[in-house]
Amino acid sequence: MPTIHPLKISDADGQTAATLEAVKAKLGGVPNLLATLANSPAALQGYLQLSETLGAGQLTARQREIVALATAQENACGYCLSAHSLIGKATGLSEDDIRLARAGTASTIRDAAIASFARQLVRERGRLDARAVSLARADGLSDALILEIIANVALNVLTNYTNHVAGTVIDFPVVEVA
Secondary structure, X not given: OOOOOOOOHHHOOHHHHHHHHHHHHHHOOOOHHHHHHOOOHXXXXXXXXXXXXXXXXXXXXXXXXXXXXHHHHHOOOHHHHHHHHHHHHHOOOOHHHHHHXXXXXXXXXXXXXXXXXXXXXXXXXXXXXXXXXHHHHHOOOOHHHHHHHHHHHHHHHHHHHHHHHHOOOOOOOOOOOO
């Protein structure tokens, strides 16, 4: 049961209602997470703006889903595991790719490095030592890509924590936390 309820478009202020209508037009509906974030227009706008900005970065949509799945698994966020398993399939991730990403690895060296680095960041709360960064570089991650992975992890931690605190009802095919 939610502790913070999703905001209905009809109850939102004009700007937030317009934002939610735009989300609905783009996605065909408003996911419960975004409707929950809409309780704070600043949180919703911050999420949407960072998401859009990162979408234009070096990580592909597929790689961003790998980061999201590794982060959600480490944070045990059932909502995000469910959402990103579905979204990941739309970006070309197979069931095996999804399983690997959740375990912090992947079938290619570069994607495995991305998944591993993301999962380590969450596990260690961002306190990675020089050796971990050196290993990421040895696996082909540039400093720019490392920073972009950190930003994507931060975006996903925002949603993971929101779902934990709010008790967001999963409105995607449910995926169980391993």
